[in-house]
Amino acid sequence: MAEPLLSLRGVKTDIGRYHILHGVEFDVPEGGLTMLLGRNGAGKTTTLRTIMGLWRATAGEVRFAGRNIAGLATPDIARLGIAYVPESMAIFADLTVQENLTLAARSGPPDQKRLDWIFSRFEALKRFWTLPAGNLSGGQKQMLAVARAIIEPRRLLLIDEPTKGLAPAIITNMIDAFRELKDGEASLLVVEQNFAFARQLGDTVAVMDDGKVAHTGSMAAFAADDALQQHLLGMGMGEHQ
Numbered sequence: 001m002a003e004p005l006l007s008l009r010g011v012k013t014d015i016g017r018y019h020i021l022h023g024v025e026f027d028v029p030e031g032g033l034t035m036l037l038g039r040n041g042a043g044k045t046t047t048l049r050t051i052m053g054l055w056r057a058t059a060g061e062v063r064f065a066g067r068n069i070a071g072l073a074t075p076d077i078a079r080l081g082i083a084y085v086p087e088s089m090a091i092f093a094d095l096t097v098q099e100n101l102t103l104a105a106r107s108g109p110p111d112q113k114r115l116d117w118i119f120s121r122f123e124a125l126k127r128f129w130t131l132p133a134g135n136l137s138g139g140q141k142q143m144l145a146v147a148r149a150i151i152e153p154r155r156l157l158l159i160d161e162p163t164k165g166l167a168p169a170i171i172t173n174m175i176d177a178f179r180e181l182k183d184g185e186a187s188l189l190v191v192e193q194n195f196a197f198a199r200q201l202g203d204t205v206a207v208m209d210d211g212k213v214a215h216t217g218s219m220a221a222f223a224a225d226d227a228l229q230q231h232l233l234g235m236g237m238g239e240h241q
C-alpha cells in the first residue's frame, strides 16, 4: 500500500500543565479527505495546531511526505505545502478581499485561472473584491479564509469547521470545491461538526475521544454504524440530516 501523506504516531501535546493529546495516531491517505470527528473538547483543534507546529508535540511523530515534521517551526511546515484554516477565521479585517488573497499567494500575484475557479465557487468574493474583509458577513469571511488557503496549490489542507455559519447553498459549493481539490492536487484533513457534510465528503474518518483517536476507518462504514456513532459522538449521524 502507498505510504500515507500524513501520519501521526504517539503524538502527545501539553498546553501549559495540562496533558491534552495522549498519543494520537491516524493517517491521511494521499489524495484523500479524512474527517476528524469527536465530541467538544476531544482534542481536534489541538491536533490540527500540533500538525501545523502551533503547539509543539512533547512526544511522537508527525510524518509528512516521508519525514518527521514534529518540532519544525510553523513557517517551515507551511513551506512544505501545508495550509491551515483555523476555526476563528484568519483574515485581515482592514484589508480588502483582494489584498487578503494577494497576501496569501506567496509565489507572486494570484493566478487568474485559479481566481476564476475560486470565484465560481465563492461568488461573494468577486462581488466584494474591493471591500474591507471586516465588512463581510460571517459566512463570507469563512469563504475568504478557505480561499486564502487554496489560492495556491497545497499538498495538504488542514481545515477547522469550514461549514460553521454557512448557508446550505454555500456548503454545496464548498463540497464541490473540496472534491475538486482532492481529485486534483491536494489531500485534506477536515474537522467538522456538520455530519451531513462530513458524511458526503469524507473518504476516511478518525474519531477522537479524550485526547486520543478512538476509531479510524472508512467514512462509509462509520456512517452506516449507528451504534458506533452513538458510542463515540453521542448520537447517530442520521439525527443530523
Ligand SMILES: Nc1ncnc2c1ncn2[C@@H]1O[C@H](COP(=O)(O)OP(=O)(O)OP(=O)(O)O)[C@@H](O)[C@H]1O
Residues within 6 Å of the ligand: 015, 016, 018, 020, 038, 039, 040, 041, 042, 043, 044, 045, 046, 047
Ligand atoms: N489554550 C488552552 N489552554 C488550556 N486548555 C486548552 C487550551 N486549548 C484547548 N484546551 C483544552 O484542550 C482540550 C481539547 O480542546 P480542543 O479545542 O482541541 O478540542 P476540540 O475537539 O477541537 O473541541 P471543539 O469541538 O469544542 O472545538 C479541551 O479540554 C480544552 O479545554
